[in-house]
Amino acid sequence: MRIFLIMVVLSSVTAFSQVKTVKLDALTSLLNNDADSVYVINFWATWCKPCIEELPYFEEATSAFAQKNVRVILVSLDSPAELERVLLPFVKKKELKSEILLLDEQNPNEWIDTIEPDWTGSLPATIILRNRIKKRVFLEKQLEKEELFTTIQSMME
Amino acid sequence: MKSLILALLFFGAVQAFSAEGLKIGDDAKEFSLKNIDGSIISLANYSGDNGLVVIFTCNHCPFSKAYEDRIIALHKNYAGKGFPVLAINSNDPVTVPEDSFDKMIERSKEKGFPFRYVFDETQSIAKQYGATRTPHVYLLKKQSDNTFKIAYIGAIDDNHSDASSVKETYLSNAIESLIAQKSPIPETTKAIGCSIKWKK
Numbered sequence: 001m002r003i004f005l006i007m008v009v010l011s012s013v014t015a016f017s018q019v020k021t022v023k024l025d026a027l028t029s030l031l032n033n034d035a036d037s038v039y040v041i042n043f044w045a046t047w048c049k050p051c052i053e054e055l056p057y058f059e060e061a062t063s064a065f066a067q068k069n070v071r072v073i074l075v076s077l078d079s080p081a082e083l084e085r086v087l088l089p090f091v092k093k094k095e096l097k098s099e100i101l102l103l104d105e106q107n108p109n110e111w112i113d114t115i116e117p118d119w120t121g122s123l124p125a126t127i128i129l130r131n132r133i134k135k136r137v138f139l140e141k142q143l144e145k146e147e148l149f150t151t152i153q154s155m156m157e
Numbered sequence: 158m159k160s161l162i163l164a165l166l167f168f169g170a171v172q173a174f175s176a177e178g179l180k181i182g183d184d185a186k187e188f189s190l191k192n193i194d195g196s197i198i199s200l201a202n203y204s205g206d207n208g209l210v211v212i213f214t215c216n217h218c219p220f221s222k223a224y225e226d227r228i229i230a231l232h233k234n235y236a237g238k239g240f241p242v243l244a245i246n247s248n249d250p251v252t253v254p255e256d257s258f259d260k261m262i263e264r265s266k267e268k269g270f271p272f273r274y275v276f277d278e279t280q281s282i283a284k285q286y287g288a289t290r291t292p293h294v295y296l297l298k299k300q301s302d303n304t305f306k307i308a309y310i311g312a313i314d315d316n317h318s319d320a321s322s323v324k325e326t327y328l329s330n331a332i333e334s335l336i337a338q339k340s341p342i343p344e345t346t347k348a349i350g351c352s353i354k355w356k357k
Contacts, residue, residue, distance in 0.1 A: 107316070122350055
């Protein structure tokens with residue numbers, strides 16, 4: 001029992017998020033969900049410098065709004081073939097705590113518009129939504145902490 | 158009332174300005190940009206061609222790098238048919254030092270770029286065209302009056318990471334359509350890419 005407790009404590013100290021590989025339909029159901037929560041969906045990749053620069057703010061949002069019905073989801077557009085070699089070591093090194101999905105789809109021309117018609121395809125890009133009150137914001141740019149937090153808070157009102 | 162109209166006009170102007178970039182069928186904006194050999198390049202340099210493959214790209218972006226060999230091949234295939242490539246780097250070298258003019262010269266030498274590679278130092282050409290990512294293609298077709306119109310906007314193909322797995326060669330299909338005096342289908346496509354790094 002004591003060993004079990006030690007293991008639980010240890011694992012919570014070193015915990016970082018798992019990466020779940022998903023198809024487009026999983027993303028569209030997320031985007032169309034009718035839960036009364038604020039969803040912060042950030043599209044990023046390990047090769048994208050501005051994405052890495054803004055990542056800490058999403059991590060801060062994950063902990064700051066943990067009790068407030070806000071779900072932060074980082075959708076990686078890294079190549080699924082590089083999951084083991086690139087993405088997982090990155091997540092571990094940065095000890096990312098937010099929920100992480102890896103989008104496993106081929107031709108972006110066939111799915112970018114499904115996710116967001118206004119998206120030209122550059123990274124980073126972020127969708128913040130609360131479908132229950134029909135609010136949705138799309139931001140195709142690198143975010144500063146203030147803009148991210150203000151937008152999330154404006155959805156909570 | 159007068160001020161309301163003025164305010165509306167002003168708002169309209171702001172809206173028009175932010176309605177980003179060129180669309181299919183628009184006249185291509187003229188430019189005057191420094192090539193890596195020091196010469197200044199404009200649309201006039203292509204008056205003997207049938208069109209121009211403008212590709213906003215850069216040195217550092219992994220997507221741009223992944224496409225370098227394919228862009229070289231496109232130029233080799235189509236320059237002789239009147240559709241040369243013009244690569245434009247619009248990134249701010251303060252944000253990304255690897256995208257400076259000197260580094261453009263280096264990269265071009267390393268890869269042996271057979272096409273012109275020009276620097277959009279003020280970023281005004283990327284803004285006027287509406288380019289947002291690298292690579293981002295604008296295919297221009299020369300008209301009978303020697304002006305250029307936009308015929309295709311978007312991606313090079315459907316698979317950045319693996320050239321051997323490409324199924325849809327959007328850009329070369331579009332160029333082939335123009336050579337055959339047809340309109341490209343599709344005329345626009347989307348791709349994931351690095352954002353153009355704007356000056357702060």
